[in-house]
Amino acid sequence: MGRILILDDDADVALAARLALRRLGTVAVRQSPDGLAAALDEFAPDVLLLDMNFAPGASDGAAGLALLREVVARPAPAPAVVVMTAYAEVELAVQALKAGAVDFITKPWANERLVACVQAALARRAPAPAVGELLGESAAMQGLRAQIAQVGASEASVLILGENGVGKELVARALHRASPRAAGPLLAVDMGALPEALVESELFGHRRGSFTDARESRPGRFVAAAGGTLFLDEIGNLPLAQQAKLLAALERREVTPLGSDKPVPVDVRVLAATNAPEAELFDARRFRPDLLYRLNTVVLRVPPLRERGAADVALLLRHYLAHFAQGRPARDVDTDALARLCAYRWPGNVRELRQACERASLLARGPVFTFADFGLAETAAPVPAETGLDLAQREREAVQAALAQAEGNISQAAKLLGVSRAALYRKLDKHGL
Numbered sequence: 001m002g003r004i005l006i007l008d009d010d011a012d013v014a015l016a017a018r019l020a021l022r023r024l025g026t027v028a029v030r031q032s033p034d035g036l037a038a039a040l041d042e043f044a045p046d047v048l049l050l051d052m053n054f055a056p057g058a059s060d061g062a063a064g065l066a067l068l069r070e071v072v073a074r075p076a077p078a079p080a081v082v083v084m085t086a087y088a089e090v091e092l093a094v095q096a097l098k099a100g101a102v103d104f105i106t107k108p109w110a111n112e113r114l115v116a117c118v119q120a121a122l123a124r125r126a127p128a129p130a131v132g133e134l135l136g137e138s139a140a141m142q143g144l145r146a147q148i149a150q151v152g153a154s155e156a157s158v159l160i161l162g163e164n165g166v167g168k169e170l171v172a173r174a175l176h177r178a179s180p181r182a183a184g185p186l187l188a189v190d191m192g193a194l195p196e197a198l199v200e201s202e203l204f205g206h207r208r209g210s211f212t213d214a215r216e217s218r219p220g221r222f223v224a225a226a227g228g229t230l231f232l233d234e235i236g237n238l239p240l241a242q243q244a245k246l247l248a249a250l251e252r253r254e255v256t257p258l259g260s261d262k263p264v265p266v267d268v269r270v271l272a273a274t275n276a277p278e279a280e281l282f283d284a285r286r287f288r289p290d291l292l293y294r295l296n297t298v299v300l301r302v303p304p305l306r307e308r309g310a311a312d313v314a315l316l317l318r319h320y321l322a323h324f325a326q327g328r329p330a331r332d333v334d335t336d337a338l339a340r341l342c343a344y345r346w347p348g349n350v351r352e353l354r355q356a357c358e359r360a361s362l363l364a365r366g367p368v369f370t371f372a373d374f375g376l377a378e379t380a381a382p383v384p385a386e387t388g389l390d391l392a393q394r395e396r397e398a399v400q401a402a403l404a405q406a407e408g409n410i411s412q413a414a415k416l417l418g419v420s421r422a423a424l425y426r427k428l429d430k431h432g433l
């Protein structure tokens, strides 16, 4: 989400742009360049969509270029400028790019093109993501982040569901950060990794001598997380006997350490996660329904990576390849490789993608990354069985992948594909992109 200012003296054009762009954030419209500086100070847009002509009859774009230069020269944070030109004004568009515009859009535009162009400009202005941030701009990930913001602020128990490596722990951390308990600790307990005999002492603590190895008294995780959040990972692996004890602790909001008969009050918010299929979780022979109802006041489902779309895969690739480049500029991903990575199923989800990026960054020798560099099991590009090798489809995928990698920047995408900008525009038109 961002702040977008549209400057166009044609009220109809400005309105059409405002309607198309409103789902990207807060959109304001000005019809005259008079007072633009003050408007920029006041509204502080991330992106300025700038018309190039303002005087009646003028078509040389001089007024627009002059405004563009003023805006670009403003002290940071100056907005990213996307200029609007008429279809034939390629020369003017080039001048604008040279003067510091991040992109141009020709009128009349297809709304999807305008949205993609402004979205890319917004993304370029967005601050670099903090470590551990849940990345993804697909509708599914935006929805998930909105849910986190909403339920994070409450004390509700949240059950986080999703396949291996989708980011359930990141979701738990984000919920904790969004909560009033953010200043307190977040303690994670991996139920899958704990031997059954140790579950109780780990969660509830023990008194010295309560069992053979208990040389010292030890507070359990419930007590250690006081004032904060306890994240019970792989909850589906908790044996039935311990499920009963966990239920009792949650209901009474107190725990009794092993070897003690004095209950200790606890002050934690409990988050739980599992990669078990929901059907298994709702099987009373494996998981107590009463415990499930305690844990799942809110259920958050983290979608598998293959359901988030090519743009999210490309975004995560960019993020992790930059991360593993360790300060050096990251190499590009070859267009064919990108199309195949976007179509790959990612059974290990984001964790698998992260590891594949680490492998490629360490081992690849070429100037660009190829599909083989990522060391993924599936080596053949997926070819739809019935249609065979559909050239048009492959071209469409390559264009999509290049646009995703170039974050919607047409010049860069054209460079990646080895075609001119004009040829890329024709391809966008041909494939209705």
Ligand SMILES: Nc1ncnc2c1ncn2[C@@H]1O[C@H](COP(=O)(O)OP(=O)(O)OP(=O)(O)O)[C@@H](O)[C@H]1O
Pocket: 132, 133, 134, 135, 136, 162, 163, 164, 165, 166, 167, 168, 169, 170, 171, 233, 275, 350, 351, 354
């Ligand atoms: N949306 C995301 N953006 C950036 N990184 C992510 C995202 N989702 C997951 N990751 C990264 O992928 C890796 C796996 O994430 P995480 O441990 O949270 O997954 P999980 O669902 O808890 O896995 P498991 O089920 O195996 O416990 C981590 O390195 C995490 O930082």
